[in-house]
Amino acid sequence: SQTIHQWPATLVQPVGSPLSLECTVEGTSNPNLYWYRQAAGRGLQLLFYSVGIGQISSEVPQNLSASRPQDRQFILSSKKLLLSDSGFYLCAWRAGGRTGELFFGEGSRLTVL
Amino acid sequence: GENVGLHLPTLSVQEGDNSIINCAYSNSASDYFIWYKQESGKGPQFIIDIRSNMDKRQGQRVTVLLNKTVKHLSLQIAATQPGDSAVYFCAENLEAGDDKIIFGKGTRLHILP
Numbered sequence: 001s002q003t004i005h006q007w008p009a010t011l012v013q014p015v016g017s018p019l020s021l022e023c024t025v026e027g028t029s030n031p032n033l034y035w036y037r038q039a040a041g042r043g044l045q046l047l048f049y050s051v052g053i054g055q056i057s058s059e060v061p062q063n064l065s066a067s068r069p070q071d072r073q074f075i076l077s078s079k080k081l082l083l084s085d086s087g088f089y090l091c092a093w094r095a096g097g098r099t100g101e102l103f104f105g106e107g108s109r110l111t112v113l
Numbered sequence: 114g115e116n117v118g119l120h121l122p123t124l125s126v127q128e129g130d131n132s133i134i135n136c137a138y139s140n141s142a143s144d145y146f147i148w149y150k151q152e153s154g155k156g157p158q159f160i161i162d163i164r165s166n167m168d169k170r171q172g173q174r175v176t177v178l179l180n181k182t183v184k185h186l187s188l189q190i191a192a193t194q195p196g197d198s199a200v201y202f203c204a205e206n207l208e209a210g211d212d213k214i215i216f217g218k219g220t221r222l223h224i225l226p
Contacts, residue, residue: 032212041121044157044202044216051212059213090156094214099145099164099206102214104156 002027006091006105019078023091031093033074038088086112123221132190136203145206
């Protein structure tokens with residue numbers, strides 16, 4: 001069966017520090033991968049998605065970036081965090097090449113102080 | 114566009130009654146729709162989906178209705194239980210073959226005893 005893992009689960013970082021959130025998927029190949037952000041009590045905002053290694057589509061201009069160095073690995077990064085980057089970050093996957101639902105990880109809660 | 118900046122509306126329903134959660138989607142070319150349930154501090158979980166060639170689909174205690182004329186989606190939950198308390202999101206797949214999945218603003222379902 002397929003599983004998705006993301007880490008760390010919680011993170012407290014000072015303003016201006018770097019960020020790296022990692023997500024891996026097991027049990028499938030060539031998935032579509034997604035990063036969403038959710039501010040407290042609000043909806044899900046699509047940040048990045050990827051349909052293959054090295055292929056990243058950015059939805060929102062910001063100080064975040066994403067990379068996909070391996071087929072089942074998706075990384076969200078920042079060189080310098082802002083207060084507004086605080087939120088709940090969710091990684092998700094779905095089978096590539098066809099319509100289907102997203103499967104989400106358990107999320108990473110980031111607090112920038 | 115995405116309604117991620119808005120506070121979530123709340124729907125309060127008596128335990129045992131039916132719940133109806135509504136969603137307006139933005140793109141008439143969207144051809145696939147999904148409902149998710151998100152409990153506090155967790156990633157969203159798939160509930161039910163529907164393709165644009167259908168106007169109704171039923172699952173266990175849930176029914177999704179799609180009205181393409183007015184770009185409206187609804188989720189009906191029969192005999193609402195305390196465990197149904199959560200935030201519910203609709204999501205749309207923008208255009209056939211596109212890999213973006215955009216979420217609506219979400220509705221918080223509160224169950225009254």
